[in-house]
Amino acid sequence: MLRTTTAVLAGRAARLATRLRGSGSALPGLVAERVDPRFLARTLAHLPHGIVVVSGTNGKTTTTKMLAALLRAHGLRVFSNPTGSNFTRGVISSMLREVPLSGRLSADVAVLELDEAHALRFAATVRPTHALLLNVARDQLDRFAEIDHTAALLARLAEQVTTGVVLNLDDPFVSRIGAEAGDGVEVRYFGVDASIADRLPELQEQDVRFAEAAPPVAPRATDGLLKPHDERSFEVRFGAEAEGGRVGPLELQQRGLAAMINATAAATTARMLLGDRFDAGCAAQALREVRPPFGRGEVVMVDGEPLELVLVKNPAGFTVALGTYGSTPVATMIAVNDNYADGRDVSWLYDVSFESLRERGVALTSGVRAYDIALRLQYDDVPVGAVEPDLARALARFLEEHPAEPRRVFCTYTAMMSLRRDLAARYDLPGIGEEAS
Amino acid sequence: MTQTELASQTAAALPDDAGRSKGTIHVVHLYPREMSIYGDLGNTRCLTARIRRHGYTPVLHQHHPGAPFPEVAHLLVGGGGQDSGQARVEDDLALVADRLRSLAADGVPMLMICGMYQLFGNAFITVAGQRLPGLGILDVTTQGNAKRMVGPVVLRTDVGEVVGYENHSGSTTLGAGQSPFGTVLSGIGNNGTDGTEGARSGNVIGSYLHGPVLPANPALADSLIGIAAEQATGRPFEPEPQDDAFADEARTRQVRRLVR
């Protein structure tokens, strides 16, 4: 107990120091972890509704936010890591804000977004009761060289879970994991209704590990299926004929098919966690109210016109983003950096099809690899208005040349951070890492 | 649908556009499903687009395991893959090996990246010491490695400076008479010790450079297309002027960043 208290105090001091210096969110967690390596386990162990880990390549932040909102709407106190700092130290850092010196978290359930490698490291310290596994795609190739390797990490994570896993029915890398869940661990699935199955290839990687296709899983009444009504409205059906009930119809604030699938995953998981307490009307209302997380279709009003910032980090994500926004052409800028956090290899831009931008063209490309993305667009016959590698100059020019219309910037991570700082300085934007309220 | 889109989607030959085409160039992409990662598709995209811009008609064949090998082939490309992908293509590669060797002997240009570069060599020796034979078209041997060699690369080659990105765990050694594809100016290359990158025998090039390597290095793309055009038409290559401003700027910026 004394040790935990010391850890909390040390971590808090570090957090304050970090804040004063204005740097990253992981350092305080590192300090607390050093002082008490069992800090995490001790703090989380007694949560009555368990510890849920959300992992996979795309959609972690959005889905975590939706799942937390669903549980809160049902009256649970939820501890989560909202900063998108998706590794264990980040979890501890956000915990330090909420734990009293006793080290006991006053929450009913923890919903934690963790990337594949950190999820496994976390599970070595604290066994999650539940896991929601979203998808496997090419991402951050410097870190996870092989998709197969990433899929294996998720499978090992599923083995650590004590109570239940929720898996993506439509992603063969993930659905196969169902066979590997431990004894007594309940497996549920989320996926899309047969009526939109033809849109899945745009969201997925090829699974070439096995010569034969995976045997199809027949959805049961506990499995959530996405049934869209139109571009914005959808419902989640439990079971192919909604024999387990339905959530919706509803519209999300965040646009696009990927967000709807995330909502389906979150609703399926919430229903598993809540059991009989799950209320479809309450769930639909909670999902309607979820605001897009930072960088996922965030809209900033600049001079009375919307400017959307869209984070792109891998081919599947960029393709989905283009599909989501492509049907309403607006002035577009694309900013690509190649720092570590962006992924240093920009080859993946050639796995994205930019044809939907052909008609309207791209006003400006920017970032360290501004010419590489311009070249990529040229190969898809997308006209490029100008190339300006300097981000601040590019943004100023983009806003100046497109004053009276909606604008959209697709950007890699560090490009987005830089653009956002620039916007925050010139317009009224909440600070980095904080949620708009 | 434009002709290029059609050409890149079907393997069927297109009728020459009322005699305006200088000839039809058949490009074969080896194992696009299993051996295509890290943007390797960019190479085939670049080749078909530039073939068209030079006034020829591209026909892209995607060769999948178990399918008959295309009868006409003027230019071959292959990419990198994961171990699982590599395992899937090995049986097929044994079936088409003689055809690939005779095409190489006939001077058909080939660009084999990463995993396919390794498979075009003599052998791959796993970390456990197991020897997996390759096609032997390039006199190189690759030793499996626990450590990955990852990062941006700049080379000096016969077609000038070439930029790209490497990501491989195999360490490759050239045979005594084997020329490299390039000399490393920045990055790791075949093995990190002898300053070589890739291998070149006749018109067959093997390299670790993804990037993908062709779009930002149009001189390399055009050298392959030029040989393929001669193969296809029996006449010298008749190039058209190209607008390579973006490519040249992208490449020279990388050279400036990485090589001092």
Ligand SMILES: [Zn+2]
């Ligand atoms: Zn490679």
